Amino acid sequence: MNETKHVHIVTFIKDKIKKGEWTIGSRLPSQRQLALLFEVNRSTIVTALEELTAEGLIQGKTGVATVVINNTWTLLEGNVPSTWNKNIKLGGHQASSVLVQEINEAESDPRLIQLSKGELAPDLFPLQQMKEVLHRVSDQLTSFGYEEPKGNRQLREAVSVHLKKRGINASPSSILIVSGALQALHLISVGLLQQGSTVYVEKPSYVYSLAVFQSAGVQLKGLPIDREGLSLEALQKVPFRPGHSVLYTNPTYHNPTSSLMSLSRRKTLRAVCEEKQLPMIEDDVYRDLWLDEPPPPALKARDTTGSMLYLGSFSKSLSAGLRIGWVVGPDAVIDRLADLKMQSDYGSSSLSQYAATEWLTSGLYEEHLTTIREALIYRRTLFVQALETYLAPYATWTVPTGGFFIWIQLHQAIDARSLFSQAKEAGLLLNPGSIYAEPSGSYIRLSYAYASHSELQEGIRRLALIIKTAIEK
Template sequence: MSKPKYAVIVEYIKDKIAKAEWAIGSQIPSQRELASQFQVNRSTVITALDELMADGLIEGVAGKGTIITNNTWTLMGRHAAVNWNDNVALGIHQASMNMVQEINEAESDPHFIQLSKGELSPDMFPLQTMKSIVRNVSEKLIPFGYEEPQGNRFLRESIADYLSERGVDVSPSSVLVVSGALQALHLISIGLLQQGSTVFLEKPSYVQSLSVFQSAGMTLKPIPMDAEGLRLDMTSPVKQKGKHVLYTNPTFHNPTGTLMPEQRRRELMAVCEKQQLPIIEDDVYRDLWIDAPPPPSLKSNDNYGNVLHLGSLSKTLSPGLRIGWVVGPESVISRLADLKMQSDYGSSTLSQLVAAEWLASGAYDDHLGHVRNDLTIRRRAVLEALETYLGDDAEWEIPRGGFFIWVRLNAAHHTGRLFQKAYARGIILNPGSIYAAPNGQYIRMSYANAGLEELEEGIYQLGQLMKQG
């Protein structure tokens, strides 16, 4: 005879508590989350929670939800529990915003329509080519251990050749292989910047949804944007050398999709060189152009070693490879390589060899052609759906590449409330507030991940929610 559904939930929670996976003082999932997980109505969840409260294992705490108060050992013993839960808020690295954590959780749930996920659709994953390349790599494998501090030499040579074709003349000795651009930012924040430094960046910016610089003791100073990117007339003179850096994403900017033209790039370089303001150039979307190739990178016009250039295969090929790179002066790369060795002793050798094969064989450039064709189709479909279902309630610019359309809703709508309503309907969107948008009227719309039918359905549902007010 099968157990009642509420009893299954009770057993699940007790098991989590008994194994100390849910420590005393920690919050259990909400009634809504438990109901969804076990496919029951909320009254069944409430029955289960009532039984656990009667057993003295949990209790409701105002403003905190339902909290673990005991486990089976503390109920039998005389002493209070000692566990890691009290240390959760003591670390130096700040937690993500609650909304960002909620989005991160939902992005791995296949039941949600992903209207903002910054990742290529599984439909665009080159499975057969990947299998072929992995086979080629495996046939040439020899016993391997830790790689050189800067990364596999064959991969660094392949990255240098790849960058040379895009106007950046660099030696393999000036390349550091990292586990994605985010690790590069972390290494820069702890290895090259002192506490109290100021990080200038676009407003809005993807970095605002992270805590990488703030956790290292830096202050973010946003600079407004216009249709050509970061506004140079809004920058202020740097008075204290060595305590400031500019982070910029000039090519298909995340989240706005803005493409900085060549003249603005040259002007930006001139300003930063004059003020001795170093630049972190995040160029991970460069290869995702649709209408025409983008202007040369900032690094391609860097005559003084002022620019640290970040690239990655996560957006264009697969985030699962965990392969990115930093390009900069050799002394800087050596410093960052030492820090990377201290943190993880190098990225996976297999991933590095596979990435090198993709770049060196020409398969990567062939793959990019297919990706651009698919993104062209997807962008057209989303623009048509936006015009059909949100045309009276929103406005947007047409991006020339990348993943995102920056949608501005009219003043009658609040994106925070829209996020919650969409979430309840199984739709994930990213409100502009997590990127420090100028006001709460923006959402980041992605045409890269969800299927074409899901994209239209999700935008239709948003239109319906907005009509409801």
């Protein structure tokens, strides 16, 4: 029995190497992982690896990962070819931090309680309406190919009407359809910011978990944030270099703190930026997820100088899988970003653009917001109750008035990496503050939007246990 299995494993690995999928220099999974994968004892794995080692295909030392050192072709030719793997670390673009990559991967693990995911739960997904929308899209379908550079015209018109309801005047020519707000940041960073520019940003901020600005050779500088949003005192003191500085702000249900910038602070912020000639990017993707009352108007709603870019998206409020967002700005800037978008992917999916148009023009989107608002209010209540029951001895928090994150401050710092690992061991995925450039170990971002009701409670119960154990050590 083991004999057959061991042959099976050898064949599998040889095949991977032959097909060039495991290239020279790449690491094999650990013996433990292989044993799990093939459902055999570790000894069977050891036998298989020994055979491959004898054939000269792999090499492993105790305590070090086993790596591929040859393949069928190099064994024949006695010659190691250049492979793409050599180049992997060489491109201009940075890889995501290890922790962020690990979280991205763990987010598709159904066994974990997802207190991490910045996304609506599957049961909040408007499945019936989405089916209806697709049927309508199908019925109205005509032949489609590449879209206009700024995106489908009907969708831009619908977004223009939508924004008008939110107090923002934007004609279709000043709107660019993008595949989510992240793509907008990407286009802005490669298209508008010079190398060596500085992006001022709230600290903590989720943009620290993105490589988008850093990869473009742009520096992030953090400004403190309180319950009313970005601290203007700190902003006032910064000596900006006009043309080299930009402010990125997420004033409405800020990620990760859920802070909401007050009306008066919005007014002052606009005035300060105008005085300092500081262009602004307003990230407003959580606006539609208000829970208690509508938030103050967007900063962009009062922009008369064309010095602001405004980002919106369906990813948080409707579905991330649509990959539809928008950037609003002066026509000339939008033209430039549209050209870059064409250069990077020739536009967003027509199907997604048609579906998004139908969601907006049918009124289904506004109806959907009412539904999820109720569901999120209920989830918030449940979650806060669980926090009070289990976490009150160890942490404090502010109840958010919109969005779906709670920013937990621990009374006592815990090393982020070890907290994350212990939580994962306990079947719990959470985002330590460190990925938002909050290195103290005293903060955690939790989401009440994704996990089921019972998981929300159970998750907090387990988290409290982990914290208790860590503190008592």
